Amino acid sequence: xxxxxxSGGGLVQAGGSLRLSCAASGRTFSSYTMAWFRQAPxxxxxFVAVISRRGIITYYSDSTExxxxxxxxxxxxxxxxxxNSLKPEDxxxxxxxxxxxALRISRTVQQYEYWGQGTQVTVDS
Numbered sequence: 001x002x003x004x005x006x007s008g009g010g011l012v013q014a015g016g017s018l019r020l021s022c023a024a025s026g027r028t029f030s031s032y033t034m035a036w037f038r039q040a041p042x043x044x045x046x047f048v049a050v051i052s053r054r055g056i057i058t059y060y061s062d063s064t065e066x067x068x069x070x071x072x073x074x075x076x077x078x079x080x081x082x083x084n085s086l087k088p089e090d091x092x093x094x095x096x097x098x099x100x101x102a103l104r105i106s107r108t109v110q111q112y113e114y115w116g117q118g119t120q121v122t123v124d125s
Contacts, residue, residue, distance in 0.1 A: 002026035002098050002114050009094060009119030012086055016123075020081040022096030022116055029077040030054070033099040036070060036081045037109060038092035038121075045095070047107040049081060057105055063089075088125045093118040 008020040020036070035050035049060045049070035058070050069082040079096055097112035104111065 002029070002032060004096050004098060004114055004116035006094065006096050006116040006119040009121045011122045011124060014086060014088055014123055014125050016086050017082070017084045018086065018121060020083070020094055020096075020119060020121070022079045022081075024077045024079070024098065030074040031100060032114075033101070033105055034070075034072055034079040035097050035099070035106070035112060036079075036094060037097060037112075038090075038094045039118075040092040043092075045109050047109070048094070050105055050107060051079065052105050059105065059107060061107075083121070086121075086123045088123045091121060091123050093120050 003025045004022055006022045012018055036048040037045050038048050039045040047061050048064055051058050051070045051072050055072045067085045072079040095118045096116045098114040099112045
């Protein structure tokens with residue numbers, strides 16, 4: 001089992017940047033595919049970005065490709081989400097999630113077993 005704690009959220013002006021962090025504890029961090037999801041008020045939780053166990057493969061949603069960068073430091077048990085050129089529509093609670101399966105690099109909420117508590121990101125226009 002792994003425990004996840006996000007940090008780095010806050011209020012930022014449109015066009016600004018934030019970096020989210022997700023610290024993991026428990027089982028070996030490098031054995032998990034890690035992802036970021038977000039949920040805006042009244043909307044379903046949606047995929048943002050995912051990174052493979054060794055950090056070689058990454059995928060992004062269409063809305064974040066080119067603006068967000070996911071990375072991980074397995075020595076520090078941490079995954080990051082660098083968010084640039086933020087827009088008001090990026091406002092949401094951002095969650096990191098972990099998947100122990102060795103068979104996939106998933107973009108699907110239901111395939112992630114472990115979740116953090118979330119961190120609020122608000123982008124002011």
